[in-house]
Amino acid sequence: xxxxxxxxxxxxxxxxxLSSCSNNKQEFSVNYEKFTLDNGLxxxxxxxxxxxxxxxxxxxxxxxxxxxxxxxxxxxxFEHLLFLESENLGKGGLDxxxxxxxxxxxxxxxxxxxxxxxxxxPNDALEKMIWAEADKLxxxxxxxxxxxxxxxxxxxxxxxRQGVDNAPYGHASYVIGKNLYPQGHPYNxxxxxxxxxxxxxxxxxxxxxxxxxxxxxxxTLVIAGxxxxxxxxxxxxxxxxxxxxxxxxxxLPDAPVEVAETKKLFYEDNFARLPELRMVWPTVKQYHPxxxxxxxxxxxxxxxxxxxxxxxxxxxxxxxSNVFMFSQNAEIAGETTLLIRAYPGTDLDKVSExxxxxxxxxxxxxFTEADLDRIKAGIETQFYNGLSSVLxxxxxxxxxxxxxxxxxxxxxxxxRTLAVTKDDILRVYxxxxxxxxxIATSFIPQGQAELALENSKPAEVVEEQIVQGKxxxxxxxxxxTDFERTAxxxxxxxxPPYGESPDVKVPDVWEGSLENGMQIFGIENNELPxxxxxxxxxxxxxxxxxSKTGVSNLMADLMTRGTxxxxxxxxxxxxxxxxxxxxxNAGRQTITxxxxxxxxxxxxxxDLVEEIILEPRWDETEFELAKQSTLSQxxxxxxxxxxxxxxxxxxxxxxxxxxxxxxSIGTTSSVESITIQDLKDYYNAxxxxxxxxFMIVGSISKTEVMNSLVDLESKWEAKSVxxxxxxxxxxxxxxxxxxxxxxxxxxxxxxFGYLAMPETHEDYYPATVMNYILGGGGFASRFTQELRxxxxxxxxxxxxxxxxxxxxxxxxxxxxxTNVTYESAALVKEILEKYPSTFTDTDLETTxxxxxxxxxxxxxxxxxKLNMLDNISDYGWSPDYVKEREQIVKDMTKEEISELAQKxxxxxxxxxxxxxxxxxxxxxxEQLGFGEPILINNRFKEGN
Numbered sequence: 001x002x003x004x005x006x007x008x009x010x011x012x013x014x015x016x017x018l019s020s021c022s023n024n025k026q027e028f029s030v031n032y033e034k035f036t037l038d039n040g041l042x043x044x045x046x047x048x049x050x051x052x053x054x055x056x057x058x059x060x061x062x063x064x065x066x067x068x069x070x071x072x073x074x075x076x077x078f079e080h081l082l083f084l085e086s087e088n089l090g091k092g093g094l095d096x097x098x099x100x101x102x103x104x105x106x107x108x109x110x111x112x113x114x115x116x117x118x119x120x121x122p123n124d125a126l127e128k129m130i131w132a133e134a135d136k137l138x139x140x141x142x143x144x145x146x147x148x149x150x151x152x153x154x155x156x157x158x159x160x161r162q163g164v165d166n167a168p169y170g171h172a173s174y175v176i177g178k179n180l181y182p183q184g185h186p187y188n189x190x191x192x193x194x195x196x197x198x199x200x201x202x203x204x205x206x207x208x209x210x211x212x213x214x215x216x217x218x219x220t221l222v223i224a225g226x227x228x229x230x231x232x233x234x235x236x237x238x239x240x241x242x243x244x245x246x247x248x249x250x251x252l253p254d255a256p257v258e259v260a261e262t263k264k265l266f267y268e269d270n271f272a273r274l275p276e277l278r279m280v281w282p283t284v285k286q287y288h289p290x291x292x293x294x295x296x297x298x299x300x301x302x303x304x305x306x307x308x309x310x311x312x313x314x315x316x317x318x319x320x321s322n323v324f325m326f327s328q329n330a331e332i333a334g335e336t337t338l339l340i341r342a343y344p345g346t347d348l349d350k351v352s353e354x355x356x357x358x359x360x361x362x363x364x365x366x367f368t369e370a371d372l373d374r375i376k377a378g379i380e381t382q383f384y385n386g387l388s389s390v391l392x393x394x395x396x397x398x399x400x401x402x403x404x405x406x407x408x409x410x411x412x413x414x415x416r417t418l419a420v421t422k423d424d425i426l427r428v429y430x431x432x433x434x435x436x437x438x439i440a441t442s443f444i445p446q447g448q449a450e451l452a453l454e455n456s457k458p459a460e461v462v463e464e465q466i467v468q469g470k471x472x473x474x475x476x477x478x479x480x481t482d483f484e485r486t487a488x489x490x491x492x493x494x495x496p497p498y499g500e501s502p503d504v505k506v507p508d509v510w511e512g513s514l515e516n517g518m519q520i521f522g523i524e525n526n527e528l529p530x531x532x533x534x535x536x537x538x539x540x541x542x543x544x545x546x547s548k549t550g551v552s553n554l555m556a557d558l559m560t561r562g563t564x565x566x567x568x569x570x571x572x573x574x575x576x577x578x579x580x581x582x583x584x585n586a587g588r589q590t591i592t593x594x595x596x597x598x599x600x601x602x603x604x605x606x607d608l609v610e611e612i613i614l615e616p617r618w619d620e621t622e623f624e625l626a627k628q629s630t631l632s633q634x635x636x637x638x639x640x641x642x643x644x645x646x647x648x649x650x651x652x653x654x655x656x657x658x659x660x661x662x663x664s665i666g667t668t669s670s671v672e673s674i675t676i677q678d679l680k681d682y683y684n685a686x687x688x689x690x691x692x693x694f695m696i697v698g699s700i701s702k703t704e705v706m707n708s709l710v711d712l713e714s715k716w717e718a719k720s721v722x723x724x725x726x727x728x729x730x731x732x733x734x735x736x737x738x739x740x741x742x743x744x745x746x747x748x749x750x751x752f753g754y755l756a757m758p759e760t761h762e763d764y765y766p767a768t769v770m771n772y773i774l775g776g777g778g779f780a781s782r783f784t785q786e787l788r789x790x791x792x793x794x795x796x797x798x799x800x801x802x803x804x805x806x807x808x809x810x811x812x813x814x815x816x817x818t819n820v821t822y823e824s825a826a827l828v829k830e831i832l833e834k835y836p837s838t839f840t841d842t843d844l845e846t847t848x849x850x851x852x853x854x855x856x857x858x859x860x861x862x863x864x865k866l867n868m869l870d871n872i873s874d875y876g877w878s879p880d881y882v883k884e885r886e887q888i889v890k891d892m893t894k895e896e897i898s899e900l901a902q903k904x905x906x907x908x909x910x911x912x913x914x915x916x917x918x919x920x921x922x923x924x925x926e927q928l929g930f931g932e933p934i935l936i937n938n939r940f941k942e943g944n
Contacts, residue, residue, distance in 0.1 A: 030387070032397055032407050033229060039245040040217025043236055044397050044407055046224040048390055050527045051860045052122060052502030054225035055391040056129045058137070059116040059398040061220075062213035064193065065186035065252060065332065071201065073156065073193015074209045076110040080152050081206075082117060083108070083779070084789075086132075087139040087485055088492040094119070094132050095779030097495075099846050101125040102853025104391075105778045110191055113331040114402060120391050122856035123226045124499040130223075130235045131496050137219065138243030139492065141210050142483040146203050150475040153198050154792025154817075157464075158747070160192050162795050162815045165464060165746040168271040168640055169443050175459040176280050179263050179439045180335060185255060187333060195464055215246025222398045225390040226502075235496075242489055255332045257282045259437035265459040266442035266452035270744055273635045275451045276443040277348045279338040279355070283432045286329040287404055292417045293424040294336055294432065298325040299375045300367050300425065301358070302338075304576065305569040308361040314625065317354040319346050321629030331403055336432065343628065344635050348442050348453050359434070369422065370577070376418055377579030381598055383414060384530050389861050445639075464746065468819045468920060475792065502856045507865055509872065509879040510702045514713040517690035521869040522705055523697045525862065531602045531698035532862045535593040535609070536870065538691040538723050540586045541664040543682070546657065548674055550630065550666020552586035555679040557626045559584045562617035571608070580605040582612065588664050589804060591687075599699040603708055610712050616683065623676045630671050637663075641742050641749045642815075645915040648740050648940045649751040652911045653809055655729050690718040695869040697862045728807040729755055735910045737925050737933040740940070741918035748821040748916030752828060753811035756904060758803040760875055763900065765885055767810075768801055769851065769892055770900040773843045774835055775799025775812060780846060782831050783812070793817055793824045799905075805874060810904060818917055822924040825912065829928060832907040836898040844894050851889045855882055 033045045063075050083106060085091045094106040094117075104120040117136065121129055164170035174190050181188040221240070223232055259282055284290045302309045302325040309323040324339045342351050386392050400409040441459065442452035512520035518535075540552050560582065562568035575582050580597035582605065593613070597605040637643035647663050654661035666674070689712075696705055731754045757764055768776065775783040775798050783797045797814035816824040859865055871877055878884070912930060914921070925933045 030393060030410065034401070034407060035233075037216065037237070037241050039241065039243055040215070041240055041243075042220045042401060044220065044222045044401060045229050045232065046222070046390070046393050046397060047227065047229060048224060048393070049226040051390075052226050052504060052856045053120050053390060053860055054123045054126050054129075054223060054227050055118065055120045055389070055394045056126070056133060057116055057118040057222045057224075057391070057394040057398055058133045059114055059220045059222070059402060060214055061113070061218050061249070061402050062115055063111045063113040064189065064191040065112045065330075066213060067189070067193070067209075069184065070197060071205055071209070072189045072197045074201070074206065075115050075213075076192050077152060077156060077198065077201075077206070078210060078214065079108040079110045079115050079117075080155060081144060081148070082136045082140060084148060084152070085143045085481060086135040087143060087483065088135050089132055091481070092779065094136070097128065097132060099777055099780035100849045101128060102850050102856065104857060111330070112187055112191060116395075116398065118391060118394065120225070120389070120857055120860070122502045122853050124501050125853070126223070126227050126232065127235050127496040127499065130232070131239050131492070133221065134239035134243065135492065137214065137216065137240070139486050139488070141207055142486060143481050144203070144206060144210075145481055147475055147477050148481070149201070149203055149206055151477055151789070151792050153201075154473060154475070155788055155795060156192065156198060157195055158792070158795040158815070158817055160195060161464070161746040161817065164192070166271065166641055166815065168269060168273070168636065169276055170271070171267060171269070171459075171461045172276070172278060172441055172443055175265055175267060175441050175461065176278065176439055178460070179265060180259065180280055180282060181257055181333070185257065185333075186252060187255075187330065194462070196462075212247065213249075216240065216243050217245050218249045220398050220401050222394040224394040224397070252332050254285060256285065257333055259439065262437045262440065264440045264442070264453045264456040266444060266449065266456040267459040267461055268446045268449060269443045270446055271639045271641070272443055272445050273639045274341045274344055274632060275346055275348050275445070275448070276339070276341045276441075277351050277453070278441045278443075280439045281336050281433055281436055283327060283334045283336045284329060285332055285334050287409075287413070288329070288334070289416070290428050290432070291327065291329050291334065293420045293428040294327050295417070296372065296375050296420050297425050297429055297433075298327060298336065300371060301325050301362060303375075305572045306371065308358045308365070309355075312358040312361060313340065313351070313354045315621075317350075317357070318625070318628065319343060319351050319354050321625070321632050341632070341636070343632050345448075345451070347451050348444070352453060362429075363434070367422070367425070370573075372420070372422060372425070374573060374576035376420075378576060379417055381530075381579040381581070381596065384528050384598070385596070388528055388530070473792070473817075473819075477790070504855050504858070506880060506882060507859050507868070509869065512702065512706055514689065514709060516713055516716055516718045517688075517692075518713075518716075519693045519873060520705065520709070521693065521695045521873050522702055523865045523869065524699075524701055525697055525865065526699045528862075529599045529699050530862060531595075531597055531599050531696065531700050532866060533595045533694065533696035534866060534870070535613075536693050536695070536873065537591045537593075537687065538589065539686045539721070540590050541588045541659060541662065542724065543686050544659060546659055546662065547670065548666075548678060549659070549662040549670045550664070551674055551678050551682050552591060553665045554623070554626055554630060554671070554674060555682055556584040556586040556591055557630070558618070558623055558679060559612050559616055561622035561626070562619050563611045564615035564617055565611065566617075568617070568619065568622055571612075574608055575605075578604055582609055584612065586664060588660055589806070602700060606708050610715070613687075613712070614715055618676060618680060620676060623679070627671060627674070630665055631668060633665060634663075634668055634671065641745060641747070641915050644740055644742065645749040645751050645913065648738070648915070648936060649753075649809075649811070649911070649913050651940050652738060652913060653729065653753075653755045658726065658729065660726070686721050688719045688721050689716045691721045691723065693873040695866055695873060697865040697869065726806070731755065732909050732911060735908050735912055735930040737912040737914070737928060737930050738936050739918055739922045739925065739933045740913070740915040741922070741935060741937050742915055743917060743919070745916045746818060747815040748818055748824075748914050748921060749815050750825065750828075751811060751813055751913040752825075752910055753799075753809045754910050755807050756801055756803065756810040758805055758807050760805055761803070763904070764801060764803060765888055766892065766896065767900050767904045769847060769889055770897045770904065771799055771801065772847045772850065773839065774831070774901070774905060777847075777850065780850070782835065783814075783828065786827055786831055787814070787816070787824060791820070791823075791827065793820045793827070818921060821914060821916055821921040822927055825914070825925060825928055829907045832905055835905060836901040839894060839897050839901065841894060844892070844897065848889050848892065852886055855886065858882055
C-alpha cells in the first residue's frame with residue numbers, strides 16, 4: 001500500500017542580517033520544505049538551481065554520548081561501517097557508486113551527539129543517492145559479519161594513531177574529557193572511543209547498537225541543490241517509507257557540570273616541542289542563550305591586536321605567538337577552552353601569570369561598542385561563507401532540525417548573535433570564567449616536566465603499545481558475504497537509472513589588464529552577496545637565497561602588521577569593521593594576497609589591500625614578534641612526523657642545494673639571521689605588478705572591478721623581475737630506501753615517489769587520469785582497497801601528481817601501523833608492479849565516468865571558480881580547458897593507461913622514504929630489494 005506523506009509544514013523563511021557598519025539591511029533567504037514520513041524520518045528539501053549538483057545528507061541523532069561505559073567508540077565505528085556494504089549496493093557500497101557517478105566522495109563524521117553521511121553529486125544521480133541512503137538505513141546490518149567488524153577495528157585504530165597517538169598534543173582532549181566530566185557522564189569519553197572497548201566489541205554488541213539508534217525516527221534526510229521536489233518526494237517515499245520505525249528514542253537530559261576545585265594535570269608528550277597550556281571551564285549547552293555572548297567573549301579576549309591576551313602574552317610578556325579561546329557547545333553540556341602554545345623552554349607558571357594579567361586588563365579596560373560591532377561583522381561574513389555550497393546549506397538545515405527542532409532556527413540563531421550586548425558579555429564573564437574553577441593541562445616535551453604548572457599531577461593517558469606480530473590485528477575477508485535479505489515490496493537490487501544528464505555550463509570568464517602589467521581575470525556570480533579575490537605575485541621561496549630562506553614568508557607576515565599610515569591595531573580594526581579578511585602568504589613559487597568581503601564592502605576592502613601593497617610599515621617590534629613566531633613554528637614542526645616527512649622528501653627530490661628543497665618558512669639558522677633590511681630588499685626587488693595576476697569572483701561586475709583598480713594601476717609601478725629557471729633533477733635510476741628515525745612512533749609516515757613533470761607537460765593530465773584507479777580515486781583506488789580495506793594497515797593512502805609550471809613530484813603518501821611498515825611498503829610495490837597489466841575495462845569505465853560526471857561540481861563554489869581562474873592565469877589555458885580535458889578522458893584507452901603507468905608509476909625508479917621507529921622497522925625494509933636503507937637524521941637535521 002502506498003504510504004502518504006504527513007506534512008508537518010512547508011514554507012519559506014527569510015533571514016535578515018544587519019551589518020554592524022552600515023545602516024543598510026543585507027537581505028538573504030533560504031527556502032526549505034520539511035515533511036515527515038509515517039515511520040518518523042524527517043525530510044528537508046532546499047532547492048537551488050545555481051549549479052547542476054545536489055547534496056544529500058543523512059544525519060542520525062546518535063554520537064558517542066549515546067554509548068555506555070565499556071562499549072565506547074560504536075557511533076564512530078558505524079561512521080565507517082555504513083560505507084562498506086549493504087544488501088543491494090554490494091561490497092564497497094556507496095564508495096564504489098560514488099566513483100561511477102562523479103560524486104564528491106561519500107563521507108561522514110561523528111560528534112558527541114550526531115553522525116552524518118553526505119555527498120554532493122551531479123543532479124542526474126539523485127535517485128541513485130536516495131536509493132543508496134535508504135539501503136544504508138534499512139538494508140545494511142545483515143551484511144555486517146565478524147570479519148567485517150575485525151577489519152574496521154584496525155582502520156579505526158589507525159585513525160586514532162594518526163590523529164592522536166602519533167600527533168603532538170593528541171591526548172589533550174582525552175585528559176580534559178576525563179577530568180572535566182565525571183565518570184558516567186556521556187561526554188567523559190572521546191568520540192573515537194577506547195581501543196580496548198573496540199577490540200572487545202562483539203558482533204552482537206555492534207548489531208544491538210545499530211538497531212537501537214539507526215532507525216528512521218532518529219534520522220533527518222536533507223536534499224539540497226538542483227532537483228525537482230515533486231519527483232524527489234516520490235523517490236523518498238518509494239525507497240524510505242517501508243523501512244520500519246524503531247523503538248522510541250528518549251532524549252538525553254541536560255547534564256551541565258561543575259568543577260569543585262581547579263585541577264592541574266601534566267603529560268610529557270613524545271611529539272611536542274612547545275609547552276602547551278589549556279584551561280577549560282564548564283559553560284553551557286548548544287543554543288543556550290548565553291552561548292552567543294560566550295562566543296563573542298572568546299573573540300574579544302584573544303582575537304586581534306587589541307585583545308588583552310594578545311597585548312599581554314604576545315606583545316608585553318612575549319611568552320607565545322598566538323592565543324586561542326573557543327567554545328564547544330554540545331547538546332547537553334558545553335565548555336570554553338583557552339589554549340596557549342608557549343615558546344620553547346617557557347615555564348607554564350609564567351604563562352599562567354600572564355593569563356591572570358590579561359584577565360585583569362580586560363576587567364579594568366573593558367571594550368567598546370566598536371569592538372563588539374567588528375566581531376559581529378565578521379560573524380556575518382562567516383555566515384554567508386558557510387552557505388556558499390549546497391552541502392553547506394544541507395549541513396545547517398540538518399543541524400538546526402536536530403538540535404533546535406526547527407530548520408528555520410537559522411534565522412533566530414543569527415539574530416541572537418547580533419543582539420548580544422556589552423552587558424551580556426560582562427555577565428557571562430562573571431558567571432562562567434572570572435574566579436571559577438577549571439581544568440588545566442600542561443603538555444610539555446619529554447624530559448621537561450619542570451615546565452608544567454606547579455602542583456600539577458601526572459595525567460593518566462592510555463598509550464597503545466605497538467608490538468611486532470601482535471595478535472588480533474589480522475583478519476580475512478571472504479569474497480562474498482552470506483546474509484539473509486530483508487524483505488521489500490519491490491526489487492531493490494536494481495540500481496536506479498540516471499536522470500537527464502546535467503548541462504555543465506562553464507562560467508563566463510572576463511579578462512582585462514592594467515597598464516602596469518597586471519592581468520585581470522574575473523567571474524561574476526550573484527548568488528551570494530560575497531566577493532573573493534586573489535592577487536598572485538610570482539616569486540616566493542623561488543627568489544630567495546638558500547642561506548636566508550624564509551625572507552618572503554616573514555615579509556608576507558609583516559605586510560598585514562600595519563601600514564605606513566595605520567598601526568597594526570588600526571589596520572586590523574579597519575579590516576574587521578568591514579567583516580572582511582585580508583591575508584598575505586608566501587609559498588614556494590608565489591606570494592598571494594587574498595581578500596574576502598561582503599559585496600557592499602568590496603571597495604573599502606580593496607582600498608586596504610592597496611595600502612598594504614604600496615605602503616608597508618616595516619615595524620621593528622612586529623618584525624621581532626614575527627621572527628619569534630616563525631622560530632616557534634619551526635620547533636613545533638621538528639617533532640611532527642608529517643612535517644618531518646615533507647621536509648625530508650623535498651630534500652631528497654630536489655637535492656640539498658636546490659632552493660625548492662627548503663621549507664618556505666625557513667630554518668632555525670636562516671630565520672635567526674634575517675634582518676628587516678632583508679625583507680625590504682626582497683620587497684623592493686621583487687614585488688611588482690609586472691609578475692602579478694588579479695583574480696576575482698562574486699557579486700561584482702567587470703566594470704566595477706576595473707574601476708576599483710584605477711588607483712592600483714597608477715600607483716603600483718612595474719619593475720623588472722627575473723624569475724629564475726632551474727634544472728629539474730633527474731629521476732632516480734634505481735630506487736633507494738631512506739629512513740628518518742622518530743623513536744617510539746606509533747605510525748610510520750611514508751612518502752614514495754620522484755620528481756615527475758610540470759602541469760603544463762602534455763602527459764600531465766593523462767597521467768592524472770591514469771592515477772585515478774591507482775591512488776587518486778579515494779575508495780575506488782587500488783591502494784585504498786588493498787592497504788585499508790583489504791589489510792587494515794592504514795586509515796588512508798593516496799597518490800598523485802602535483803606539478804605547477806615547473807616540475808613537481810608524483811607522490812604516494814600514507815601513515816601506516818608501525819609493525820606493518822615493511823608489509824605496507826611491499827604491498828605498495830606489488831600494486832605498482834601489477835598495475836599496468838591488471839588495469840581492466842571496468843577500471844577504465846569507472847575512471848571515465850567519474851572524471852566526466854564530476855565536472856558538474858567543478859564550478860559550484862566561489863573557491864572553485866577562483867581555482868579555475870588561477871589555472872587560466874598560471875598556464876595560459878582557455879576558459880574551456882575543462883571541456884578540452886573531457887575530450888582527453890573520452891579518448892583514453894586501456895593501452896594508453898598501461899603505457900602511462902609503466903612510464904610514470906615505476907616502483908624501481910623512486911625515492912622510498914619512511915619516517916618512523918628505526919630500531920624496530922628500518923632493517924626490515926631491506927627486504928624490499930632496494931638495498932640497505934639509509935638513515936638520514938644527521939643529514940637532514942631537524943629545523944635546519
